[in-house]
Amino acid sequence: xxxxxxxxxxxxxxxxxxxxxxxxxxxxxxxxxxxxxxxxxxxxxxxxxxxxxxxxxxxxxxxxxxxxxxxxxxxxxxxxxxxxxxxxxxxxxxxxxxxxxxxxxxxxxxxxxxxxxxxxxxxxxxxxxxxxxxxxxxxxxxxxxxxxxxxxxxxxxxxxxxxxxxxxxxxxxxxxxxxxxxxxxxxxxxxxxxxxxxxxxxxxxxxxxxxxxxxxxxxxxxxxxxxxxxxxxxxxxxxxxxxxxxxxxxxxxxxxxxxxxx
Amino acid sequence: xxxxxxxxxxxxxxxxxxxxxxxxxxxxxxxxxxxxxxxxxxxxxxxxxxxxxxxxxxxxxxxxxxxxxxxxxxxxxxxxxxxxxxxxxxxxxxxxxxxxxxxxxxxxxxxxxxxxxxxxxxxxxxxxxxxxxxxxxxxxxxxxxxxxxxxxxxxxxxxxxxxxxxxxxxxxxxxxxxxxxxxxxxxxxxxxxxxxxxxxxxxxxxxxxxxxxxxxxxxxxxxxxxxxxxxxxxxxxxxxxxxxxxxxxxxxxxxxxxxxxxxxxxxxxxxxxxxxxxxxxxxxxxxxxxxxxxxxxxxxxxxxxxxxxxxxxxxxxxxxxxxxxxxxxxxxxxxxxxxxxxxxxxxxxxxxxxxxxxxxxxxxxxxxxxxxxxxxxxxxxxxxxxxxxxxxxxxxxxxxxxxxxxxxxxxxx
Ligand SMILES: Nc1ncnc2c1ncn2[C@@H]1O[C@H](COP(=O)(O)OP(=O)(O)O)[C@@H](O)[C@H]1O
Ligand SMILES: [Mg+2]
Numbered sequence: 310x311x312x313x314x315x316x317x318x319x320x321x322x323x324x325x326x327x328x329x330x331x332x333x334x335x336x337x338x339x340x341x342x343x344x345x346x347x348x349x350x351x352x353x354x355x356x357x358x359x360x361x362x363x364x365x366x367x368x369x370x371x372x373x374x375x376x377x378x379x380x381x382x383x384x385x386x387x388x389x390x391x392x393x394x395x396x397x398x399x400x401x402x403x404x405x406x407x408x409x410x411x412x413x414x415x416x417x418x419x420x421x422x423x424x425x426x427x428x429x430x431x432x433x434x435x436x437x438x439x440x441x442x443x444x445x446x447x448x449x450x451x452x453x454x455x456x457x458x459x460x461x462x463x464x465x466x467x468x469x470x471x472x473x474x475x476x477x478x479x480x481x482x483x484x485x486x487x488x489x490x491x492x493x494x495x496x497x498x499x500x501x502x503x504x505x506x507x508x509x510x511x512x513x514x515x516x517x518x519x520x521x522x523x524x525x526x527x528x529x530x531x532x533x534x535x536x537x538x539x540x541x542x543x544x545x546x547x548x549x550x551x552x553x554x555x556x557x558x559x560x561x562x563x564x565x566x567x568x569x570x571x
Numbered sequence: 572x573x574x575x576x577x578x579x580x581x582x583x584x585x586x587x588x589x590x591x592x593x594x595x596x597x598x599x600x601x602x603x604x605x606x607x608x609x610x611x612x613x614x615x616x617x618x619x620x621x622x623x624x625x626x627x628x629x630x631x632x633x634x635x636x637x638x639x640x641x642x643x644x645x646x647x648x649x650x651x652x653x654x655x656x657x658x659x660x661x662x663x664x665x666x667x668x669x670x671x672x673x674x675x676x677x678x679x680x681x682x683x684x685x686x687x688x689x690x691x692x693x694x695x696x697x698x699x700x701x702x703x704x705x706x707x708x709x710x711x712x713x714x715x716x717x718x719x720x721x722x723x724x725x726x727x728x729x730x731x732x733x734x735x736x737x738x739x740x741x742x743x744x745x746x747x748x749x750x751x752x753x754x755x756x757x758x759x760x761x762x763x764x765x766x767x768x769x770x771x772x773x774x775x776x777x778x779x780x781x782x783x784x785x786x787x788x789x790x791x792x793x794x795x796x797x798x799x800x801x802x803x804x805x806x807x808x809x810x811x812x813x814x815x816x817x818x819x820x821x822x823x824x825x826x827x828x829x830x831x832x833x834x835x836x837x838x839x840x841x842x843x844x845x846x847x848x849x850x851x852x853x854x855x856x857x858x859x860x861x862x863x864x865x866x867x868x869x870x871x872x873x874x875x876x877x878x879x880x881x882x883x884x885x886x887x888x889x890x891x892x893x894x895x896x897x898x899x900x901x902x903x904x905x906x907x908x909x910x911x912x913x914x915x916x917x918x919x920x921x922x923x924x925x926x927x928x929x930x931x932x933x934x935x936x937x938x939x940x941x942x943x944x945x946x947x948x949x950x951x952x953x954x955x956x957x958x959x960x961x962x963x964x965x966x967x968x969x970x971x972x973x974x975x976x977x978x979x980x981x982x983x984x
Binding site for chain 2: 433
């Protein structure tokens with residue numbers, strides 16, 4: 310086990326997970342999906358968690374995303390001790406602080422793009438008018454300003470994933486967790502999505518964590534945390550990061566999206 | 572997240588699945604409609620029966636020979652040999668208080684012929700007051716009067732059915748018909764009463780009481796005591812509050828006159844309209860409840876339909892539920908959303924059901940003699956019940972949805 314020696318840093322990490330163990334019980338059999346994972350990620354990072362299938366990436370992401378809780382270990386998100394929170398408090402944290410992007414988009418199918426983006430704001434108790442406004446801004450910032458009323462199932466895969474990204478950023482979260490976000494896309498759409506994430510991170514300062522089994526995808530980030538068999542096996546800075554966006558000159562600047570808070 | 576958002580969300584979902592929502596709703600609509608229509612019909616039947624009784628005269632008490640068994644059935648264990656006589660009638664008229672008017676009848680089966688036309692109905696020998704006591708007068712001609720009775724005249728007043736049978740399209744007045752081969756002159760035709768569950772009330776004819784006793788049915792006109800036999804004594808009491816007093820007085824008088832020992836039952840029956848209405852009222856009330864219960868079962872089936880659809884929906888939308896939880900929905904919000912869907916289906920279904928029920932009741936009133944009465948209480952009951960059904964059958968699927976683990980739900984294929 311490679312101890313990750315984080316540099317002495319005065320900043321509060323967005324993610325501070327220590328000795329996370331996750332054991333699934335299936336009848337008599339116990340599956341140790343995570344066996345003591347410690348990881349610290351700071352605000353503004355663009356990092357990836359990379360490992361082969363079954364290595365525990367999704368399990369780790371679920372715990373980091375407060376969708377699940379560890380069997381043992383401690384996890385602080387934005388300095389808040391998540392282990393002690395109730396289900397409703399976790400729901401609130403997910404709503405305010407985390408944006409999820411999934412491999413299979415998970416949009417409401419027969420629902421217009423803008424309403425898909427609105428969903429987290431509904432649970433956040435945001436009023437209707439502000440909801441509309443922010444959702445439109447989010448869709449514009451992912452380049453779908455002309456597709457607001459399109460139903461999810463009328464959009465291409467790449468467009469659907471962009472709607473999902475708009476949904477993830479509309480709450481202005483401090484952290485975006487993306488689990489194999491390009492897994493269901495062709496390489497061109499995939500590159501567009503990667504470009505979006507890079508710009509989100511660059512221009513809005515949102516912390517973005519990628520989960521992937523693909524070395525190439527991981528190379529789009531600046532830090533690659535390797536995981537195998539439920540343990541962290543490496544944590545390196547990427548030397549030559551792949552930039553997915555075409556010449557910055559031809560890209561529209563991202564409008565409206567404010568800097569992420571905290 | 573407030574209630575309006577919850578409702579908006581569930582309406583959106585239902586709108587995305589219109590056909591399914593409509594069909595589910597229809598199950599509830601049928602149930603509610605059936606409850607309302609059947610209760611309305613039951614109430615209508617009750618009113619109808621009450622009307623039938625009141626139309627035969629108000630505040631009427633009838634005294635008939637023999638013992639009517641409680642709970643229906645006109646058993647007559649003592650046979651006709653006891654019977655009621657004219658002296659009984661006179662004694663009642665002479666001593667019972669609070670009587671407004673009285674009448675008496677005696678008769679039997681009569682075979683009517685006019686030329687080649689025939690009709691067979693009951694002929695009643697009556698006193699002139701019969702017409703007023705029964706609240707029934709002639710349509711054309713006149714009723715039996717005192718002169719007819721004094722002279723034992725062979726005159727007859729026909730019921731409409733008999734008139735139609737013997738004189739199709741003709742005026743029967745002053746024609747001569749034969750009753751059991753005795754010639755009678757037609758002096759009048761009664762108003763139409765129509766038929767009811769009591770039978771065709773127009774299939775009858777009236778002759779003077781004396782004529783019936785002495786000329787037409789003299790063979791059966793003697794009681795054992797040598798008195799002139801009568802079939803029914805009609806007593807019109809002043810008002811309904813006098814009814815118990817009159818009944819008691821008649822009972823006491825006739826028991827004494829018939830020398831009935833203290834422990835023995837009456838050999839006659841005093842039947843009041845109110846009692847009959849109450850008896851039939853009780854029967855039709857049971858009927859109404861029964862109809863309502865049947866309808867309630869269909870409402871229950873509609874509720875199971877809702878539960879079925881909601882359960883399918885929860886399974887189908889497992890990923891959606893997982894996603895909603897991931898983006899911040901609490902269990903309560905999910906519960907609320909699914910419950911609101913079920914409640915909305917049942918409530919709107921109930922509203923449509925009201926329309927179906929009222930429409931159904933109206934349709935029945937078009938084809939039947941009954942006028943169904945849609946009562947507010949029935950509507951409230953049905954809609955309340957449908958809401959309860961929605962709540963009851965919606966809560967289980969909604970709880971299942973709210974308890975889904977977001978990770979499992981997101982992994983669900
Ligand atoms: N809900 C679960 N119940 C039981 N075992 C699970 C569950 N989720 C994951 N696992 C197991 O944990 C291990 C890690 O899974 P996962 O985190 O999905 O891997 P990855 O995302 O890296 O492919 C696997 O062996 C998997 O079978
Ligand atoms: Mg995975």
